[in-house]
Amino acid sequence: MTLNMKRIKYILTSFIALLFLTSCNELDLTPEDYYGSGNYWKNASQVETAMQGLHIRARAYYWSLFQMGELRGGTFHVGASMIGTSLDAQQIVTNSLSEDIPGISNWGSGIYYVIFPLNQFITEVENGCTFLTESQRDYYLGQAYGMRAFYYFMLYRTYGGVPLITKPDVITSTSAEQLYVARSTAEQTLKLVKDDITASENYFGTSASSQKVYWTPNATQMLKAQVYLWSAKVATGDHAAGGQAELTIAKNALQNIMGQYSLLDDFGSIFDTKNKNNAETIFAFRFLEGEATMANVGYFVAEDRYFNGLFYTEEGKKMNDTLEVLNANPHLLRYVYKWGLFESMNENDTRIAATFLPCYSPADSTNTTFKPAGLLYRKTLGSINAANNRIYDADWVVYRYADALLMMAEIENGLNNFAGAADYINQVRARAYGYNGDLSGFSTAYPAEVYAAGDFADNELAILHERDKEFVLECSRWFDVVRLRGKDGKSICFSATSGYTDIDDNTQKPVLDYATQSHMLLWPINVGVLNQNPLLTQTPGYPTNYSDRNK
Amino acid sequence: MFMALFLILPGLLWAQGITVKGTVSDHSGALPGVSILEKGTTNGVATNIDGQYELTVSNGNATLIFSFMGYVTQEIPLNGRKQLDVVLKENTEMLEEVVVLAYGGTQKRSKVTNSIAKVQEDVFKGGILSNPAQALSGAVAGLKVTQSSGNPGETPTITLRGGTNFDGSGSPLVIIDGQVRESMSDINPDDIESMEVMKDAGATAIYGARANNGVILITTKRGKAGRTSINFKAKVGWRYINVPYKFLNARDYIYWMRTAYNNATNLTDADGNTYTGWGNLNSLGQNTPHGTGNRYFDADGVTPLDGNKSNLAIYSTMNYTPDLAFLLNQGWETMTDPVYGGEIIFKSFDISKVNLNTPSFSQDYNLSMSGGNEKGSYYASIGYNDTDGNVLGNWYRRVTFTLNADYKIKEWLTSNSSFQFADAKWNGLPSTQASEANYFCRVMSLPPTMRGTNADGEYILGPNSGDGNQKINLDKLIRDNNTDKFTISQALTANLYKGLSLKVSGLWFFDEEKQEAFNKDFQTGPNSYNRTRSSSAYFNRKMNQTYNAVLNYDNEFLPEHNLNAMFGFEFYDKYEKGFSASGQGAAVDDFMDLNLTNPELTRSIDSWHSRERIMSFFGRLNYDYKTKYLISFVARRDGYSKLAKDNRWGFFPGVSAGWVFGKEDFMQGLNNVISFAKLRLSYGLNGNVNQNFVGNYTVQGAYGSGKYNNNTGYLLSTLPAPNLKWEKSNTFEVGLDLSFIENKINANFTYYNRLTSDKYANITIPTTSGFSSLLSNNGKIRNQGFETELAFKAINKGDWKWDINVNAAYNINRVVKLPDNGILRNAQNYSQAYNPKTGKLEIVGGYQEGREPGAVYGPKALGLYRSWEEVPENLLDKTSGNNGSRGNWLYGKTSWRDANANGTLRSGGLAIAPGDVRWLDVNNDGVIDDYDVVKLGRTTPRWTGGITTNLSWKGIALNVRMDYALGHTVVDYGSQWVMACAQGTYNTLTKTNNSFSATNPKGKWPTYMWADQFGKRNYCRDNNSMFVYKGDYLAFREVTLSYSLPKYLLDKLHMQGLDLSVTGQNLGYLTKAKDAYSPEVASATSGYPLPKILVLGLNLTF
Secondary structure, three states, X not given: OOOOHHHHHHHHHHHHHHHHHOOHHHHOOOOOOOEOOOOOOOOHHHHHHHHHHHHHHHHHOHHHHHHHHOHHHOOEOOOEOOOOOEOOOHHHHOOOOOOOOOXXXXXHHHHXXXXXXXXXXXXXXXXXXXXXXXXXXXXXXXXXXXXXXXXXXXXXXXXXOOOOOOOOHHXXXXXXXXXXXXXXXXXXXXXXXXXXXHHHHHHHXXXXXXXXXXXXXXXXXXXXXXXXXXXXXXOEOOEOOOOHHHHHHHHHHHHOOOOOOOOOOOHHHHHOHHHOOOOOEEEEEOOEOOOEXXXXXXXXXXXXXXXXXXXXXXXXXXXXXXXXXXXXXXXXXXOOEOHHHHHOOOOOOHHHHHHEEXXXXXXXXXXXXXXXXXXXXXXXXXXXXXXXXXXXXXXXXXXXXHHHHHHHHHHHXXXXXXXXXXXXXXXXXXXXXXXXXXXXXXXHHOHHHOOOOOOHHHHHHHHHHXXXXXXXXXXXXXXXXXXXXXXXXXXXXXXXXXXXXXXXXXXXXXXXXXXXXXXXXXXXXXXXXXXXXXXXXXXXXXXXXXXXXXX | OOOOOEOOOOOOOOOOOEEEEEEEEEOOEEOOOOEEEEOOOOOEEEOOOOOEEXXXXXXXXXXXXXXXXXXXXXXXXXXXXXXXXXXXXXXOHHHHOEEEOHHHOEEEHHHOOOOEEEEOHHHHOOOOOOOHHHHOOOOOOOEEEEOOOOOOOOOOEEXXXXXXXXXOOOOOEEEEOOEEEOOOOOOOHHHEEEEEEEOOHHHHHHHHHHOOOOEEEEEEOOOOOOOOEEEEEEEEEEEEOOOOOOEOOHHHHHHHHHHHHHHHHEEEOOOOOEEEOOOOOHHHHOOOOOOOEOOOEOOOOOOEOOOOOOHHHOEOOEEOOHHHHHHHHHOOXXXXXXXXXXXXXXXXXXXXXXXXXXXXXXXXXXXXXXXXXXXXXXXXXXXXXXXXXXXXXXXXXXXXXXXXXXXEXXXXXXXXXXXXXXXXXXXXXXXXXXXXXXXXXXXXXXXXXXXXXXXXXXXXXXXXXXXXXXXXOOOOEEEEEEEEEEEEEEEEEEEEEOOEEEEEEEEEEEEEEEEEEEEOOEEEEOOEEEOOOOEEEEEEEXXXXXXXXXXXXXXXXXXXXXXXXXXXXXXXXXXEEEEEXXXXXXXXXXXXXXXXXXXXXXXXXXXXXXXXXXXXXEEEEEEEEOOOEEEEEEEEEEEEOOOOHHHOEEEEEEEEEEEOHHHOHHHHHHOOOEEEEXXXXXXXXXXXXXXXXXXXXXXXXXXXXXXXXXXXXEEEEEOOOOOOOOEEEEEEEEEEEEEEOOOOEEEEEEEEEEEEEOOEEEEEOOHHHOOOEEEEEOOEEEEEEEEEEEEEEEEEEOOEEEEEEEEEEEEEEEEEEOOOOOOHHHOEOOXXXXXXXXXXXXXXXXXXXXXXXXXXXXXXEEEEOOOOOOOOOOOEEOOOOOOOOOOOOEEOHHHHHHHHHOOOOOOOOEEOOOOOEEEOOOOOOOEEOOOOOEEEEEOOOOEEEEEEEEEEEOOEEEEEEEEEEEOOEEEEHHHHHHHOOOOOOOOOEHHHHHEOEOOEOOOOEOOOOOOHHHOOOOOOOOOOHHHEEEOOEEEEEEEEEEEEOOHHHHHHHOOOEEEEEEEEEEEEEEEOOOOOOOOOOOEEOOOOOOOEEEEEEXXXXX
């Protein structure tokens, strides 16, 4: 049998029909095991996971806060540790920064990686996500704006004017050129911070702050107080210090949260893994085994094999693994606080024992007298897990009530209410001496330790020293010595009174030399960043070989 | 040479029914089986074994048609003759070869306008192959095949014309019976009917988006009408290890290692002052491989220590004491300590004897059946390959089954059904081994003083499970690897109208992999065990579906106008899914069941899913006029799910043209010399979605997940890239096909130029954007080259036949454009070196615009300083070295004196001494630093090719296949590491016997010193010219001697054929890089050398 024409036509028609019927939508595939860009931001629970994502990313850069906020403050030992390890970040610790030795690179070791998802979140939630209820949307945006203000404020305090990026432009870009953004002025940068705080406040409205490990309205108020306190006192680039008008704004912000928190009786328990979400904590990053631990804290303690049996207590008792470092990793001493900081603390101050483990070594071969060897840190060492390993799972506290009190002290001092300032200092100090909330008990037991108000500069120094004892490894010291004023009205970092002695160094020196290092209140940006973006210029005051090249 | 001539003998004229007789022969004698047909009738007959025939024809004026496969058909009018002897002329084989085209088309070689090379089936005949790629070395001009490992399951790396990636990689698309494969692994070479390599884009454009690295088209065997046969092939082979490294025996080892410690400890400067180097002699008295602190007896003095229990009894080296004298009867030996002069007793143990399996045995069997008639035909085969590697416990086994069946259901409708199955199981290296290099370099350099056995004669492990005797834990570390591949296809071909047909087909290809691993408790050292009991399982399935419909039209529509047109549609879907799980800590170590693992300890589970789809329209138009003017168009339009909607569809055209100018009038005068001549031109465009950059969903971006406060959170982790396009390759080529002297010499020459643009690149962006790089289309690379294939029929006389085939390809790659990065020539991964002329630093190596990638730069050794006089006065060596070098400064004589005198000597500084290398100071500044390097070569060869010859006499044939590569360098990190004593206690090569010393001042190699990297870095420098060899090689890939039983014997045995063969496979290389494990690999730490294989073969056909 052969084919007739009819059949041929039938077959050919079917063939051609097949071509046209096949839908090109067959080629639209989406990932099956995760979200691609096409199937996210589609419902409320996804937005909820995005908010978790913002905190995951922010938590990942906890160490940047330490690098930017504490390392340069003059409280770190220089040289080698007592177990012979070379110490890290010496260029930062000694403030020997330059274009080629920027200390930290890539804008605070990657702060823009935290800002990008915030920009994306704000853009998506403000312009889309219509499935969210009004209250959901407002609360989310309050959080996101607050967090963005927090990170731009970190950048502002570190670099002054920075590239201001508020949209997730990289998603739609196809070339590097499209992403070149020049540095804004300091004032413009600070304005963005303040605008974001206003946006955050407006979106939050009257919402309550029920959680501690997520950004809350109260976190925004703490940030607002920090920002205006800074803005009031620190001139940067084209920004002139705002003075008392801004201090009042800061004061109002703090008054919004006064009374909602309280100091814990036991200073050490604030950081106890088993005492998370405590009444003193206002905002913290949550660390948990299996999620994230603060591995870098291990750089403040010594591995047992280099430590056990080699060092002594002040009384000459040989120490073993006193801190129960066990086999945590990494745990080779890379950061050591200056002995002078430890010495500045009164022996009855409970913060000593909660913060440091002082180690001694024999002064001579008789093993009868002992001399200081070095400090180990112990405040946020976390806990020991089921497998008997040390894990650094303490929460990373960003804001706590003691900070609110000491900021209040500083504001009152700036508003010339010196007695009020002293009162706030004493509230914090009373707790440290075991008299939480009992000022009269404190003054009876330790009359010499009660702070009596002095003049403005005296109070500033007292506030600095109180903060130094209270906020070890809480990313405060460098910002404090820039913000607080010395007797000459300049940042106190230029005053010798802000310096600490050390084991092998008995002189108090200023953190920075005003004559030669006044530009160093800000950090230089690294060459790699300059190379990536021809529009960038070096931070004013730093000699540059690179940023001119692009002109 | 052989004229078409026939003899006309006088005969009588008959009116009707006359009988014609005669003999049919060719130039070498009688031809049996030639069919003779009376024209216009069905009346015919075939010649007998002596070439004779007898046929009764209708009348004396009839015309007879003589036809025979491979010969030119002749029509001869009888003109009344009764006797007609005919000499048939062989067909001009090469030109009439039929080439398989995409989507089932075929084309005569003489009409092909593209570079399509047919792999000669000979290549699969002699050797034992676990996959067909192993036979392709040198088989096709421009196809570079790198066989980098002797692991039997290994599939060689194949690149065509230099590859389209900057690093010279990029493998051709492999298509088997219409199914795209990821590689040629697990394919039975015996099932292959033909293999075509499509090189130019004028041809490969029809495969559009995936074909810019060329296409290898494989067609499996199918049954043919009229021929029925059962074929059985058996091959057995012995694989002999072929390691270049010759390690020292224990006596030499002890001598050299103890000397090395001394050499690295007690040093002298030019003024005769001694100083301490980077070593110390403590270990010479300890329980080290070379130290005398080992013990034979326990503390009680009578109980022998067991090396599996005690650290003191792993190595044999000890001070000789009379109570050990009995050991001398057990093969132990004594020698004099070269350092302290005492007597040392030791035992020699060769780890390679225990951990290398040579010769290992391999076997390969194939049974196939085929047959058919005018209605239907089939081919079925079962194949089995079982190959043991030279490494302990390394093997590969493959079982394949193929059934290809065709049936003519109706006069106009044919069905083609196929079922193919391949099951492969294998075991790689022992799981303690991180790499093949580790096995052949580190394990084999285990100190030969390792006792090997304890006093009871049981093997001992040695220092640890990674470096020690692998036999100990072999059955404790269970690995079960298995792939299964199924192909099921069904096609229907409808012959619709004269020359018009439609073929519709569907094809499913399952590609599954299963892996399980389980560690029983295993020994990790003396008295130390790993009891983790780790268990894991993995399963992955890739389900490929291909559906297509192809309309084909083939017609001579006007006299001498030939037209073939094809148009088709295809839909491809690949879905991958799988899962894996692991756990540890089961209560017993007898079972791998994951359920038995301890839930308290880390367990992991995962599953995954991923799909890609391609929709395509394609067509081809081949047209020729008088088979003289040829033109061909191909085109494909592909839509690929991997790319975003707006960039998903691409159009890939190809055009090629040929002019058989040999047929033009002006060439007629040259006919006797040039028998065929064709000029070819081709141009085409291909695409590529490079899977190294773009996965199934890459362009959609990805949100990565994490946990915060026990809640899941998502963050954009991969940027979407909706603008990403195809990488595009434009290929132009021009070629000339020539045949000389009656086609006794066939030659072709091709020049090509391929520019691949829109290369994928991760370009650096300001991190203020939130990301550090952006995937984009940016960058261009050009491959340019020349290919030639020459085939000579050197002898074709009587029983003698000798063919020689040579092919050669020259290729050079150049980077044309790279993403802007502000660096000169937008260089990437570059280094710096002094220009010898200007003394200035220059950017060298890596990728640079306008430059060829793969330059090898290294320090040049100008021999050794042989006396203090030769050591320069003022020189500082500040190089950084490799293998964890300490970068000690090395000082010339005066530099050393001055540095010592004024206290500026750097900690660890050393005096350059006789026996150290004289390095080239490129910029002549008296300082040797990391920039004093020169160009030593390049990583890729410029020339590649193959040479085959086939000489036969009657049934005996000798077939030799060779291949070569020229113009690359080989960096031998293996020898460097071993001879540097970089491990510190492990064995060195016998070459160390010829190292410089006071007693061997003419030694070739620098002084042998402990841990060269901690000292003078005579060995430990990257690309040290002493270990950079010219890689040019000629590989003796295969030599086969075969014998075919003559026909008269076969007839007695009732067989169609019986061949016996003996083959030598991978017989070795002619190369200067013979000290490296393979001259085919430009840069490798070391590796698994290809074994020399002796194969015996039997091929039976009934």
